[in-house]
Amino acid sequence: MHINELSKILNQHFNFHKARSDCLAQLVIAMVTVKTVNFTHLATAFITESFPESCYKRIQRFFRFLKFDPFALASMVIILFDLKDKKLILALDRTNWKFGRIDINILMLTVAYKGIALPLMWSCLKKRGNSNTLERIDLIKRILLLIRPENIDCLIGDREFVGAEWIQWLDDQDIPFLVRIRNNTLLEGVLPVNAFFRGLPFGRKVKNGKITLWGKNVYLSTRWSYKKDELVTVISNRKFSNPFKLYRKRWEIETFFGCLKKRGFCFEDTHLIHISRIEKLVFVLTIAFCWSHLVGEAKEEAAPIKTKSHGRKAKSTFRYGFDELRGIFLRLTEKTEAFMMCLKLLIINSQVEGV
Numbered sequence: 001m002h003i004n005e006l007s008k009i010l011n012q013h014f015n016f017h018k019a020r021s022d023c024l025a026q027l028v029i030a031m032v033t034v035k036t037v038n039f040t041h042l043a044t045a046f047i048t049e050s051f052p053e054s055c056y057k058r059i060q061r062f063f064r065f066l067k068f069d070p071f072a073l074a075s076m077v078i079i080l081f082d083l084k085d086k087k088l089i090l091a092l093d094r095t096n097w098k099f100g101r102i103d104i105n106i107l108m109l110t111v112a113y114k115g116i117a118l119p120l121m122w123s124c125l126k127k128r129g130n131s132n133t134l135e136r137i138d139l140i141k142r143i144l145l146l147i148r149p150e151n152i153d154c155l156i157g158d159r160e161f162v163g164a165e166w167i168q169w170l171d172d173q174d175i176p177f178l179v180r181i182r183n184n185t186l187l188e189g190v191l192p193v194n195a196f197f198r199g200l201p202f203g204r205k206v207k208n209g210k211i212t213l214w215g216k217n218v219y220l221s222t223r224w225s226y227k228k229d230e231l232v233t234v235i236s237n238r239k240f241s242n243p244f245k246l247y248r249k250r251w252e253i254e255t256f257f258g259c260l261k262k263r264g265f266c267f268e269d270t271h272l273i274h275i276s277r278i279e280k281l282v283f284v285l286t287i288a289f290c291w292s293h294l295v296g297e298a299k300e301e302a303a304p305i306k307t308k309s310h311g312r313k314a315k316s317t318f319r320y321g322f323d324e325l326r327g328i329f330l331r332l333t334e335k336t337e338a339f340m341m342c343l344k345l346l347i348i349n350s351q352v353e354g355v
Contacts, residue, residue, distance in 0.1 A: 001336075002024055002029075002332055003029070005027040005343055006028065006029070006191060007022045010024055010025060010028075010287070010346070012347070013073070020031070023058060024284065024287075026047065026055075026135075027047045027062070028046045028291065030045035030290065031265055031285065032288055032322060032329055033045040035264070036269050037266060037281060038266070039060065040271070043055035045057040047332070050133060056155070063280050063281065064277070066153070068280065068283050070121060070283075071142075073286060074143065074146055076138055076287075077120060078120075078146065079348050080290060080346065081118060081290075081294075085151070087120070087152075087153040088109065088111050088152055089112040089153050089246070090115055090143075090154070090155045091111070091153065091156045091250050092253075093108055093110075093253045094107050094108065095257045096128070099270070102273045103127070104270075104273075104278060105125040105127065105129070106122055106123070106124050106125070106278070107122065107123045107135060107284065110252070110256060112156075112252045114297075115252060115317075116255050116317070116319065117255065117256040118293075119256065119282070119286045119289070120143055121142050121143050123135060123138070124276075126275060128152075133165045133166045137166075140173075140175070144173070149173055149174045153176050154177065155177045156177075156179070156247060156249060157178075157180070157248045158179070161179050162179055162181055162182070163233070164215060164216065171237050176237060176238045177237055178234055178237060178240060178247055179234065179235060180233065180234050180247065181233050181234070183230060183231055186304045187212075187220075188211065188212050188213075193222070197222050197233075200224065205222065206220060206221060207221045207243065208236075208239045208240070210220070218237060219235065219238070220235050221233070221234050221235075221243040246275060246294075258321075260285055263318075264292070264322060289318070291321075291325065292318055292325055293317060293318045293321055294346070295320075296317035296318055296322070297317055298321075298323025298342075305317070308338075324342075332344075
């Protein structure tokens with residue numbers, strides 16, 4: 001019953017045939033239950049009378065043959081978190097690691113949301129190291145089919161996401177950006193950043209100064225980091241009232257990556273090496289992550305998370321919901337009512353036509 005109900009609700013987003021939708025529902029529940037994406041462990045958590053060996057083969061077939069619509073998933077995130085027609089802060093970043101000799105390298109576009117990032121679009125790169133301009137443009141072009149440029153408050157990126165062609169393209173699309181530049185970047189084509197601002201006193205900052213970079217006029221803001229060991233320098237094509245506070249939101253995507261990894265689903269435990277299958281795994285992880293966060297938000301309304309003496313919450317909203325769902329899944333026969341309440345958080349009444 002539990003799998004059937006979750007399967008029906010997921011199908012309002014993705015419209016898979018029943019066998020595939022049921023397997024997706026099994027995987028979402030299993031990932032939360034066993035806290036890993038390892039197929040062997042997932043197979044033991046399937047709610048079925050079949051042997052784990054059969055479930056393992058079923059999981060393999062799922063990732064071999066699944067075809068999913070990334071726009072349907074992004075639409076689901078936009079609707080479930082009430083982002084439609086809102087001004088959004090987007091963050092771009094990569095996560096990468098090695099499995100044996102294989103490089104797993106994922107370029108991810110997210111939206112900042114209440115201290116964490118929500119995944120929207122991603123690409124698995126067929127290489128190690130930084131993304132290039134064409135790969136970034138391709139990712140942004142896809143999200144622009146759902147989110148209009150006027151609804152993008154800012155696109156944030158770290159020192160990887162720089163270059164004349166890249167910022168020119170963003171400006172041509174009328175997308176406000178705020179990206180950090182390296183300290184050896186030449187300003188006005190003459191001096192590197194660290195030499196240009198060598199005499200800047202600690203505690204002082206430059207905000208929205210006009211400067212020429214890569215032949216383009218931009219706004220530059222810089223200050224020493226809190227540890228006073230390096231300059232933090234960001235550029236933008238708009239004046240932002242507090243560029244440093246805005247740039248700190250980039251950390252939310254790192255928090256999200258942490259939830260996919262050791263603080264949640266142990267993403268790095270995967271033994272998948274085919275790019276298409278890794279992208280499908282991110283698809284399932286996104287559903288499990290979003291459901292956990294929605295449950296955490298709902299639970300926090302009823303019983304707020306305790307705040308520790310240093311002023312931070314004892315646990316994140318994601319972890320609050322993740323632990324709640326896991327407790328329900330481990331005792332499903334006793335907690336059917338709680339399970340049905342959590343299911344309601346995934347129900348939608350309309351589809352996104354454009355944000």
